[in-house]
Amino acid sequence: MPPNRKDEGIQIARHCRTAHPTTGVVLLSQYVEPSYVRVLLDQGTEGRGYLLKEHLADLDDLLVAITSVARGGSAIDPKVVQSLVQARASGEDARMERLSPREREVLALIAEGRTNAAVAQQLVLSQHAVEKHINSIFSKLNLSGDQELHPRVRATLMYLAEGRN
Amino acid sequence: MAIRVVLAEDSFLVREGVRRMLECSDQVEVVRHVR
Numbered sequence: 001m002p003p004n005r006k007d008e009g010i011q012i013a014r015h016c017r018t019a020h021p022t023t024g025v026v027l028l029s030q031y032v033e034p035s036y037v038r039v040l041l042d043q044g045t046e047g048r049g050y051l052l053k054e055h056l057a058d059l060d061d062l063l064v065a066i067t068s069v070a071r072g073g074s075a076i077d078p079k080v081v082q083s084l085v086q087a088r089a090s091g092e093d094a095r096m097e098r099l100s101p102r103e104r105e106v107l108a109l110i111a112e113g114r115t116n117a118a119v120a121q122q123l124v125l126s127q128h129a130v131e132k133h134i135n136s137i138f139s140k141l142n143l144s145g146d147q148e149l150h151p152r153v154r155a156t157l158m159y160l161a162e163g164r165n
Numbered sequence: 166m167a168i169r170v171v172l173a174e175d176s177f178l179v180r181e182g183v184r185r186m187l188e189c190s191d192q193v194e195v196v197r198h199v200r
Binding site for chain 1: 168170173174179182183186187189192193
């Protein structure tokens with residue numbers, strides 16, 4: 001995951017938390033993305049794992065992670081843990097505070113999966129105005145199109161992660 | 166009793182690589198592997 005540069009893996013894990021609470025989920029990802037992990041773990045760390053594909057060569061490590069998660073524990077790649085610590089230390093969370101109330105409204109609707117047109121309709125704005133707000137959001141959150149995940153997905157993850165802090 | 170594993174991965178190479186790796190162990194049983 002994610003096959004479409006989206007967050008299907010995270011969404012499946014969240015679905016399983018509700019629909020199959022005794023089922024453990026280990027996400028295998030190529031992304032060291034703190035906001036991704038925080039959304040994964042926001043409903044609890046029990047039975048959840050996040051491993052980097054680059055570290056999958058060792059069968060023993062993978063078995064330890066699967067066994068731990070199956071027993072209700074957790075398994076997070078050390079590199080990801082480090083990125084979580086660094087993200088907090090660098091004030092990534094504080095970036096959300098730069099958003100205006102209107103930009104927060106727009107981002108909240110984006111996080112619900114709405115299109116620009118639907119956001120515009122909901123907030124009684126033109127689509128052009130919504131696009132300007134979105135560009136401003138990306139700018140304030142330092143999100144650009146050359147990163148691994150689409151800025152819209154990253155902004156959504158940051159918004160969801162902030163709501164769990 | 167082996168841990169039952171469903172492996173979901175869009176990349177064929179990664180999916181098969183992980184599946185074959187896990188099948189070397191008797192601690193887990195890959196019961197499904199899907200794209």
